[in-house]
Amino acid sequence: MKQTKIISPDSLSLKKEKPVEPAPPPTPPNLIYGQEIFKNNSIGVYQKTEELVAPDTYVLGIGDKIGVIGFGRSQFEQVLEINNDGFVLLGNNLPKVLLKGIRLGDARELLFQRYSQYYLISRSEFQVTLNKARRMTVNVFGEAKTTGSFTLSGINTAFNVISAAGGPTEIGSVRRIKVIRGTQTIPLDVYQFMSDPGVAKDYFMQNNDYIHIPVAQKVVMIQGAVTRPMSYELLDNENLLQLVKYAGGARANAYLSSVQVTRYMNEKTMITNVNLKELADSGGDFILFNGDVVDIKSVEGVTQNSVGVEGAVVYPGKFERTDGMRISDLLAQSILKPEARLDFAYLLRSHPDGSFKFERINLQEIIDHPASPTNVAVNNQDVLHVLTLKTYVNPDYFSVVGAVKAPDTFAFNPGGNLKIEDAILLAGGTLPDASDFGYIMRLNPREPKTIEYIHVDLKKALSDPFNPENIEIKPGDQIRIYDKGGRRDDVTVEIFGAVRSPGKFIYGPGMRLADLVSLSGGFVFEADNERIDIARSEFRSGQSLKIVQYTTSLPKGFEMNYEADSSMALKPYDHVYVRTIPEYEMQRTVRVDGEVKYPGTYPLIEDRERIYDIIMRAGGLTGEAFPEGAKLFRKGDGTGLVVIDLEQILRDKNNVSNIVMSEGDVIQIPKSRDLVTIGGYVNLDEAYSQGYLTGERNISVAFRGEKSAKYYVDKFAAGVSKDGTTSQIRVQYADGRVQNTSKFLFFNNYPNVKKGSYVTVGPKKVKPLTEKPEKKTDWGTLLRDTMYQATAVLTLLILVDQLSN
DSSP states (O other), X not given: OOOOXXXXXXXXXXXEOSSSOOOOOSSOTTOBTTGGGGTTTSSOOOOSGGGSOOOTTOBOOTTOEXXXXXXXXXXXXXXXXXOTTSEEOOOTTOOOEEOTTOBHHHHHHHHHHHHTTTSOOOGGGEEEEEEEOOEEEEEEEESXXXXXXXXXXXXXXXXXXXXXXXXXXXXXXXXXXXXXXXTEEEEEOHHHHHHOGGGGGGGBOOXXXXXXXXXXXXXXXXXXXXXXXEEEEOOTTOOHHHXXXXXXXXXXXXXXXXXXXXXXXXXXXXXXXXXXXXHHXXXXXXXXXXXXXXXXXXXXXXXXXXXXXXXXXXXXXXXXXXXXXXXXXXXXXXXXXXXXXXXXXEEEEEOTTSOEEEEEEXXXXXXXXXXXXXXXXXXXXXXXXXXXXXXXXXXXXXXXXXXXSSOEEEXXXXXXXXXXXXXXXXXXXXXXXXXXXXXXXXXXXXXXXXXXXEEEEHHHHHHOTTXXXXXXXXXXXXXXXXXXXXXXXXXXXXXXXXXXXXXXXXXXXXXXXXHHHHHTTOBOTTEEEEEEEEEEEEEOSSSOEEEEEEEEOOOTTHHHHXXXXXXXXXXXXXXXXXEEXXXXXXXXXXXXXXXXXXXXXXXXXXXXXXXXXXXXXXXXXXXXXOXXXXXXXXXXXXXXXXXXXXXXXXXXXXXXXXXXXXXXXXXXXXXXXXXXXXXXXXXXXXXXXXXXXXXXXXXXEEOOSSOBHHHHHHHHHOSBOTTEEEEEEEEEOTTSOEEEOEEETTEEEOOBOOTTOEEEEEEOOOOXXXXXXXXXXXXXXXXXXXXXXXXXXXXXXXXHHHHHO
């Protein structure tokens, strides 16, 4: 027989953890598992017998009314009430029967035995039901939300009564509840009921029963990697393994080799580690006490058998590391991009102590000679960084801006030996009010984040090509020529980005960042106040300056709770950039009107939500929807009506009509239209009396199938009028599309009519008032055209004859 090993806390090494802060209280209010079922309406209270069919386990008592029915050879029907002595009187000289305290199923058998002595009946012809349950008074005391006497229908069990009392208090027990009936005490365990609700049938109450809810004695909290972390009440013989079961079991990533138990003992916080996996395998357990906190950690950390690739590869990321894996194997899996730099890459190696080491790798040599010593083996957690050639390519342009006739950006020719004079000539020369000096703003290759400003004397540079002021242009240079009036600007600072009124402001001594943001109206909602960049011009020797960027922050609502003097001081010509929160976007909405289950406005949740997605979120179409007449209106870019085929979209969401929705789109789905409207130049007066027609001179008829428009005009509008022409018959469909009559040889090809269509007949073409003189008839051309048409008709007739044979 397998013995269960119980581990006492005294047998383990319990250490007082001085540096550790005391753990949180073990039983936060309202978190003992099992209390919530009495507070969330999971268990109702029954007031009438009709609300529940009494089961056979229902215990009868004084006042219960029982219906007895016999059918078959002997037929009878009685309602028996249990009197104060506990008996029912059967009549017909039958002896009375004691039913008080008997279960309904047993009473049915007892009454059958009595009635079968007088009537000819079988068990299948005999029925006993509870017609009306008695009213009973049950007393609830102890740790209940509401204590006292409760008068309820007898069909309620102890669980219903506790629910009527509001359930246990925060410290009330759910495992040691007692039902007291005279000298008899019946234990009630809510956990047993939660695992098998059928046990409720064993807890029907009787008049003057008592329910006592004591204080919970052994409450333990479990947290961490379990399915349902919270506080649980345990019985004396239940410990760590049972606690984990009540919590739904450990999660897949639980670290069971070291489960931490925190205990409050003798005014000290004690912590011990328990190997739960080993304990369960050995059949043991760990004793828990009231107030213990059990913490099961999750298995965390990096993947142990992986290597990574970053940079100019087609498939960056992590890969499985196998034994003997080398750089060439990693490249074969990640695939180099065409712009990858092959002469230089680096391998980041990690060490067990947490340190890293960079190793330079020549990828070209590895590709050409896989057996080369440079094709080293990779270890766990190594990361290969492949650089891109684009990083090392110099800018291939320069620009000229300011007081020139044609400011622009120009392609740079590395072998052109381009100088200031050439650049200004390319820009059309200087304007009349151009200053005598300018600046070259040049990227410093040694300090990529800074810009070097080089002062240029334009007068010397343009008058003498060999003067040192005629400086040679380099890739990326910007040449700025100032106008004379531009040097008289006031001293300003400028703010850009996520403020209400960005722009330039006059600078004053002592001006700080908070002052400038206040002057600009403050932050807008999407502003990232933790990322404010300040670009500052710092002069050096008078010949050049550099732009230095500072990054700072300013709390939102600083006007009320922030002293401006504590923000960063500004200097003349500072540029302040207030960024927006990364990936911020205002909510975008669309609207669905008409025949969907939930019409209204819907937010666009995904980046590329389509018509099908929105219709499904709106609950789909109603039974009266007319998808053929659905329309989409796009307001944002002035598009207007967009013709869609909703019927095809709902049948196949990959249909081309299932377009991506945009902000402000409106989908309109009308009710089903079984009518066709006919109007225009038709003979309505001949087909209908004047009193029948409306002032709009249209007629609506029932849809008779997808037939030609000519059929509907002839059938229901008496044909085309003398002022109209069949060549001008057209159909406007419910989705907004319009189809005109086309022509093939001498024949008209009329469009088909669908549900909700509007058929109109247009007028004949009117000849102009001033007709041109008649042209002389070209009999040769007329004869030729007639022969062509006759040949076409003959060919068509021959083809029809062949098809019919």
